Amino acid sequence: MVDFTTMMLQFDEQGEKTGWTYIEIPADIAQQMKPGNKKSFRVRGMLDALPVRGMALMPMGEGNFIMALKAEVRKGLHKNAGAMLHVHLEEDVDFKVDMPADLQECFDFEPEAADFFNSLAKSHREYFIKWINEAKTSETRAKRIVNTVNAMLRKWSFNVMLREMRKEQQ
Numbered sequence: 001m002v003d004f005t006t007m008m009l010q011f012d013e014q015g016e017k018t019g020w021t022y023i024e025i026p027a028d029i030a031q032q033m034k035p036g037n038k039k040s041f042r043v044r045g046m047l048d049a050l051p052v053r054g055m056a057l058m059p060m061g062e063g064n065f066i067m068a069l070k071a072e073v074r075k076g077l078h079k080n081a082g083a084m085l086h087v088h089l090e091e092d093v094d095f096k097v098d099m100p101a102d103l104q105e106c107f108d109f110e111p112e113a114a115d116f117f118n119s120l121a122k123s124h125r126e127y128f129i130k131w132i133n134e135a136k137t138s139e140t141r142a143k144r145i146v147n148t149v150n151a152m153l154r155k156w157s158f159n160v161m162l163r164e165m166r167k168e169q170q
Contacts, residue, residue: 001090010081027063045089050076054095097126113152127158
């Protein structure tokens with residue numbers, strides 16, 4: 001388990017990450033959690049007094065990683081960009097995201113979509129599944145499943161799908 005204090009940061013103009021609030025995890029600290037790793041991985045622990053699990057550390061080059069801090073996490077911390085944050089983390093080896101039955105049912109009707117979905121890295125499949133599972137209404141969940149299946153048929157990654165959805169809304 002690693003223990004350090006850092007500042008919450010926010011991206012200015014950074015492509016798909018524009019506006020994200022995040023913390024940076026230096027290479028030496030990331031290597032203590034998962035030696036030799038240069039890919040995204042999940043962590044658990046504490047951010048100040050807020051317990052977290054299943055949060056992704058994403059590589060940012062030169063061995064450094066970032067952890068995006070969604071609005072719900074920032075609200076739980078009562079902090080925003082510029083605030084100091086005490087971080088206590090370890091790799092979340094138990095984290096697993098199960099395929100939702102309703103998504104699997106749609107994939108059963110669209111095997112080509114299922115094949116592309118299953119060809120994605122585990123962490124990328126988890127982006128879609130988490131997004132679907134976070135829907136607050138059944139209507140939103142259904143829309144997200146449809147968008148996911150359509151994205152798989154078009155062979156789109158999660159970020160490409162979101163970008164295309166934003167374009168359609170404008």
